Amino acid sequence: MRTAIRTCPLCEATCGLRLTLDDDRVVRVEGDPEDVLSHGYLCPKGARIGEVHADPDRLTRPRVRRDGQLVETDWNDAFDEVARRLAPIVAEHGPDSVGVYLGNPNVHNLAGQLYVRPLVKALRTRNVFSASSVDQLPKHLSCGALFGDPLAIPVPDVDRTDLLVVLGGNPRVSNGSLWTAPDLPGRLNALQRRGGRLVVVDPRRTRTAARADRHLAIRPGADAYLLAALAHTLFDEGLADPGAHLRGHLDGLERVPERLAGFTPEAVSAHCGIEAAEIRTLARELAAADRACVYGRLGTTTVRHGSVASWLVDVLNVLTGNLDRPGGAMFPQPAHHRFPRRPFTAGRWRSRVRGLPEVIGELPVATLADEIETPGAGRIRALLVVAGNPVLSTPDGGRLDAALASLDLVVAVDPHVTATARHADVVLPPPSLLERSHYDLAFTGFAIRNVANYSPVTVAPPEGHLDEWQILLALAAVALGQRPPLDLAAADAFVARALAEQLVADPTARVLERDAEAVLGHVGDRQGPERLLDLLLRAGPYGDGFGSHPDGLTLAALEEQPHGVDLGELRPRIPDVLATASGRIELLPELLAPGIAALEAELDVTPAEGLVLVGRRHLRTNNSWSHNVPGLRGAGLCTLQVHPEDAARHRLTDGGEARVRSRVGEVVATVEVTDELRPGVVSLPHGFGHDLDGVELSVARAAPGVNSNLLSDSHDLDVLTGTAVLNGIPVEVGPADGVATAEPAEATVAGAGDRADLTSTV
Numbered sequence: 001m002r003t004a005i006r007t008c009p010l011c012e013a014t015c016g017l018r019l020t021l022d023d024d025r026v027v028r029v030e031g032d033p034e035d036v037l038s039h040g041y042l043c044p045k046g047a048r049i050g051e052v053h054a055d056p057d058r059l060t061r062p063r064v065r066r067d068g069q070l071v072e073t074d075w076n077d078a079f080d081e082v083a084r085r086l087a088p089i090v091a092e093h094g095p096d097s098v099g100v101y102l103g104n105p106n107v108h109n110l111a112g113q114l115y116v117r118p119l120v121k122a123l124r125t126r127n128v129f130s131a132s133s134v135d136q137l138p139k140h141l142s143c144g145a146l147f148g149d150p151l152a153i154p155v156p157d158v159d160r161t162d163l164l165v166v167l168g169g170n171p172r173v174s175n176g177s178l179w180t181a182p183d184l185p186g187r188l189n190a191l192q193r194r195g196g197r198l199v200v201v202d203p204r205r206t207r208t209a210a211r212a213d214r215h216l217a218i219r220p221g222a223d224a225y226l227l228a229a230l231a232h233t234l235f236d237e238g239l240a241d242p243g244a245h246l247r248g249h250l251d252g253l254e255r256v257p258e259r260l261a262g263f264t265p266e267a268v269s270a271h272c273g274i275e276a277a278e279i280r281t282l283a284r285e286l287a288a289a290d291r292a293c294v295y296g297r298l299g300t301t302t303v304r305h306g307s308v309a310s311w312l313v314d315v316l317n318v319l320t321g322n323l324d325r326p327g328g329a330m331f332p333q334p335a336h337h338r339f340p341r342r343p344f345t346a347g348r349w350r351s352r353v354r355g356l357p358e359v360i361g362e363l364p365v366a367t368l369a370d371e372i373e374t375p376g377a378g379r380i381r382a383l384l385v386v387a388g389n390p391v392l393s394t395p396d397g398g399r400l401d402a403a404l405a406s407l408d409l410v411v412a413v414d415p416h417v418t419a420t421a422r423h424a425d426v427v428l429p430p431p432s433l434l435e436r437s438h439y440d441l442a443f444t445g446f447a448i449r450n451v452a453n454y455s456p457v458t459v460a461p462p463e464g465h466l467d468e469w470q471i472l473l474a475l476a477a478v479a480l481g482q483r484p485p486l487d488l489a490a491a492d493a494f495v496a497r498a499l500a501e502q503l504v505a506d507p508t509a510r511v512l513e514r515d516a517e518a519v520l521g522h523v524g525d526r527q528g529p530e531r532l533l534d535l536l537l538r539a540g541p542y543g544d545g546f547g548s549h550p551d552g553l554t555l556a557a558l559e560e561q562p563h564g565v566d567l568g569e570l571r572p573r574i575p576d577v578l579a580t581a582s583g584r585i586e587l588l589p590e591l592l593a594p595g596i597a598a599l600e601a602e603l604d605v606t607p608a609e610g611l612v613l614v615g616r617r618h619l620r621t622n623n624s625w626s627h628n629v630p631g632l633r634g635a636g637l638c639t640l641q642v643h644p645e646d647a648a649r650h651r652l653t654d655g656g657e658a659r660v661r662s663r664v665g666e667v668v669a670t671v672e673v674t675d676e677l678r679p680g681v682v683s684l685p686h687g688f689g690h691d692l693d694g695v696e697l698s699v700a701r702a703a704p705g706v707n708s709n710l711l712s713d714s715h716d717l718d719v720l721t722g723t724a725v726l727n728g729i730p731v732e733v734g735p736a737d738g739v740a741t742a743e744p745a746e747a748t749v750a751g752a753g754d755r756a757d758l759t760s761t762v
Contacts, residue, residue, distance in 0.1 A: 005032055005562040006455035007440065008046040009108045009433050010622055013038065013175035013182040014440050015046050016453065016563060024459045026050025026434070036564035037451045041183035043175060044620050048631040052433065053459065055628055057697055058415045059429035060462055070417065070427060075466055075474075076484040081426050083478045085409045089382050090479075095124035096352075098479075099371065099380040102130040102362075103388025104623055107442040110529045111430075111469035112387060114441070115476075118495050119386075122476035126349050126358070127380055129365040134394055135298055136178060137721040138306035140360050144344030145589035146314055148579030150360050151338070154314065154329035155179045155446050156293040157570055158187050161327040162196045163285060163292035167223050167313070168299020168727070170206040173619045177297045180440075180447040187448075199282065201226065202299060203614055204641075204683060205676040216282075217678040219273040219607065220614050221728035223296065224305035224599050226272045226279065227312035228263035231256070233283035234319045236264075241287070243321030249575050252588035256315065259588060259596060262603055271607055273678065286320050291327025293317060299614070302727045307720035308595040318587060323574075330570040331577045334444035335452040335553055336536035337509050337543070339502065343581040346591060346721075352378045356722040364722030365394045366714040372403040382409035384475070387430075391419040392624050392689050395724035396664050397709035401692070413471055416628065419707075422694030428475075430468035435461040439533055439558075452537070453564035454555065469528050489527070496520065496531050503539045510538070510545035510552070522546045523555075530555060542567055595720040609680075611646065613660070613711060613729040616683045624687035627700040638705025639672035641683040642733070647673045650733050657736035660684070662729055665710035668736045682733060684708040686726070 004019045016035025020028035029049055031042030062078035063070040073081075089097055100120060106112030120128055132140065144150035156164055158181060169177060171184040181187060188198055188211065200209040201216045201223065209215040218226060234240040235257040242250060265276035272279070286292050296313040300306060314323065322328030347357035353370040356363060368390070371380045383404065391401045404410060404423040412424040421427055430436070438455040461467070466474070473491045500516040503509045511519060523534040534555035538544050544552035558565060580586050618637050626632045640658050642650075652658050654673040659666060660682070669684060677683060689707025690700035709726075716725040 001027075004458045006434075006458055007438055007453045008049060009438055010045045010049065010052070010626070011043070011175060012177060012180050012443050012446065013043065013184075014180055014443050014447070014453070015041055015043070015182045017042070017046055017049065019050070019458065021459070026053060032563060034563040036453070036566040037447065037449060038182035041186065045622055045626060045632060048626075048629050049433070051629045051631050052626070057628055057699075058432060059417070059427065060465065062429065063427040065425045070424070075464075078426050078428060079474050079478055079484045079486065082411055082475065083483045085425065086382060086478060087481065089408055093381055094378070096127055096378045097381045098123055098125045099127040099129065099368065099383045100125060101365065101368070101383065101385045101388045101390050102128070103386065103390075103393070104131040105387035105625065109387065109468065110437060110439050110441065110533065111467065111472065114529050114532050115469045115472040115495070116386060119472045119476040119479070122479040123384070126363070127371060128362045129368050130362050131365075131388060131393060132360070133362065133364040133366065133721065133723050134302070134726070135723075136301055137359050137364070137723045138301040138718050139178060139310045141307050141346055141721050142310035142314065142592065144346070144360070145591040146311065146585055146587070147577065148343050148581070148586075149341045149577070150344055151445060152331060152577050152579070153178055153446060154317065154323060154331050155448060156295045157327050157330045158184070158191060158448060161191065161291050161293050163199070163289040164188075164191060164196070165199045165201065165282070165286065165292070165294045166208060167201040167227075167294070167296040168301070169295060169297030170202070170208045170617055172207040172211065173617050176446075178446050179295065179297075180443040203678050203681045204616060206616075216274050216278060219271065219678075220299070220612050220681060221303040221305070221725070222268075222272045223300040223303065224309040224312060225263065225268035226274060227309055227316060228260050228599070229265045229268045229272075229279045230283045230286065231312060231315055231319060232260045232263045233265060233280050234287060234316075235260070237284070239284065239287035240319040241321050242318050243325070245325060245572065246318060246321065246323060246574070246585070249578070249584050250318070251582050251584040251586050255588050262600055267603055271603075286316065289320075291325070292320055292322050293327070293329045295329070299727050301718075302723060302725060304716070304718060304725055304728075305595065305599050306718040306723055308592060308599050311592050315587065318585065324572045326570070331573040332445055332447050332570055333450050333541055333573060334441075334447075335450070335540050335542050335565075335567060336441060336444070336533070337503065337539035337541075339506055340508050341579040343579060352376070359721050364717065364724070365390060366717055366722055366724040368394070369396065369400045369403040369714065372407060381407060382411075383407055384411045384413075385420055385424075386413045386472070389418045389420045389624050391692075392687055392707050392709060395709055395712035395726070396714040397689070397707050397712075398665050399714070411475070413468070417694065417696035418624070419690065419692050419695055422692065422696075428471050430471060431461040431465055432459070434458040435465075436467055437529060449569055450567035451564050452542075452553065452558055452567060454533075454558035456559065467528065492527055492531075496535070499532055499535055503535060510540065510543050510548055512546050512548035519546055526555070592720065598719045608730065611680060611682055611731050611733055613662070613708070613731045614681055614683050614727045615686045615708060616641070618685060621685070621687060624690070627687065627690060628697040630699055636670070636672070638669065638685055638688040640669040640733070641672045641674050641677055643677045643679045643681065644673055644675055645679045646682065646733075647671065651735050651738070652733065658733050659736045659738065660711060661732045662711040662713060664713050667706040667708070667710050669706045682731065
């Protein structure tokens with residue numbers, strides 16, 4: 001028996017784990033009580049990490065399609081197949097004929113964070129899509145516009161706040177989203193024990209809402225109206241006060257009251273389903289609290305006005321003086337170096353077919369099927385999917401499923417044959433999450449405390465198995481025209497030298513000698529992610545500066561501290577964190593003007609009647625990742641939740657089957673009658689639907705559930721980013737054996753018009 005300490009990579013909480021192993025078999029999982037951030041907390045997902053590793057359906061050798069079947073082969077043959085088929089496509093149709101889809105696991109993965117970018121650069125395509133445009137792109141856009149950096153996303157300082165307002169999030173289940181805070185249930189309990197208050201705004205009485213001091217059951221998709229009315233009330237009642245620490249760093253504050261003049265509590269009440277008096281009360285409470293924070297998550301971003309809602313969350317934190325102060329919304333400072341950003345912009349290029357805008361270097365995945373199906377120059381003919389399952393996780397999944405079958409080449413970097421990977425011509429399986437090292441480059445940027453944790457490899461991968469960084473480098477080499485055998489060591493050295501040259505050229509990096517060779521000499525004979533990580537840590541704000549700060553952080557120092565290094569509580573970071581052209585917080589950025597105008601234009605539109613669909617999250621699931629783990633497949637997770645009044649009205653019974661139909665598709669799901677939703681709202685979880693032919697997930701196929709994204713409309717989008725509406729989808733619901741009698745209602749008149757054109761909003 002042996003013990004290993006590592007950080008859990010299964011969600012954003014990044015909890016520390018203590019693993020007991022018998023040879024390479026995990027026999028016990030406990031929370032690490034000495035972890036500097038999680039202090040022993042463990043959720044059901046982390047407790048099953050041994051099952052994730054031991055999944056018998058996990059691929060350990062590459063596969064290539066021969067005579068219609070995916071058959072095992074060796075690595076050289078797999079990469080040769082990619083090279084043989086990719087080169088003529090690019091030669092004839094250009095680099096934009098190749099699309100890339102990057103799934104959510106890439107941000108939970110050190111190799112994905114460090115080596116995806118060289119791969120995309122090697123491909124030279126603008127057709128890059130990711131899971132960000134399914135759930136969080138509006139927040140990146142709004143923070144980019146406000147602060148100049150799309151990754152400068154302030155997080156609730158939950159351990160020091162007195163009032164926390166949560167919109168569209170369920171942190172007792174998610175443990176945070178764009179908010180790394182292990183044991184959020186315990187932290188929320190502590191907030192209330194010390195006399196603080198929790199207000200939850202959500203159409204469902206979630207676990208978080210059920211334990212809140214107040215629950216406001218908002219109409220789905222109406223968060224921007226509520227937030228605008230809260231801001232309006234602060235101005236109208238003379239309660240807006242950014243505080244001395246912000247006042248000198250604001251641009252546009254004086255123009256905001258006029259821009260929000262129409263959003264009175266009375267004007268928005270019908271849209272929100274919340275009484276005007278409730279709105280005014282909440283605004284006054286935010287203004288009166290010593291330390292308060294407004295936090296908005298998935299329910300606020302996967303809607304038509306997600307970008308404006310995201311903007312208004314931070315506007316409220318500014319107006320109440322709670323941005324960048326303890327107990328408010330603060331900016332973490334991760335240990336690794338982050339290169340300074342140019343002032344943010346979006347729409348630098350647009351999608352070929354629908355003219356949807358680029359944001360943070362990617363296009364909305366809602367238009368991926370268009371780019372595959374529509375003939376003409378720039379049509380996507382080959383797709384590389386890295387750690388993603390877009391057939392189940394992106395809008396109008398049935399249409400995308402059919403489109404993938406028409407491609408000339410599909411390459412999947414995936415440990416399983418999923419609903420998406422079953423279309424692949426080549427499947428390249430990465431090692432298991434215990435067979436690779438780990439460091440959270442992404443989530444330390446959203447953590448409630450500045451920490452750094454490194455986990456070495458826990459279980460040695462099978463002999464000859466490539467690490468994920470080697471797979472990505474090999475694909476980059478193939479994209480540059482090389483054929484196996486590939487010199488991956490040379491490719492890795494090239495990437496490392498490029499990073500070193502960037503560091504010595506960056507005056508904000510901690511670097512003693514501005515010489516790339518000298519910098520590389522400090523990291524010795526490390527290779528792969530460890531070499532790049534060591535460079536970034538040494539150049540970071542706590543680093544040793546390659547000699548300038550001898551007691552500073554290095555990867556070697558982290559290796560000696562398996563429970564992590566505590567770098568201190570969150571501290572104010574304005575103005576240093578700002579990257580706008582003015583060097584100030586752009587409180588009313590021009591980039592958001594079309595979105596604000598669209599929201600205002602709908603003020604006089606009566607909200608449509610009829611049912612709308614929202615998603616939901618379960619503590620035991622993590623998108624579609626975990627559905628093949630027996631210990632995480634709780635019975636009956638994929639049900640259609642319906643309010644009792646709606647069940648009676650639509651002739652539905654608890655445990656019966658319902659047919660759910662939207663403008664683009666339909667599913668049949670088991671009904672769960674519950675008063676946890678407001679009337680008029682039904683709910684399905686996402687990530688299910690594993691029963692498609694060719695899926696090799698034995699546990700998931702036994703209880704496949706239904707794919708909620710068969711109902712999501714790829715033409716119903718956030719006004720500014722093109723993120724698909726996943727919360728508030730108009731649907732018709734009836735008994736599975738019944739006959740549909742009417743089309744699903746449109747969300748609003750303006751929303752219907754938007755489906756025709758979304759080409760000039762950014």
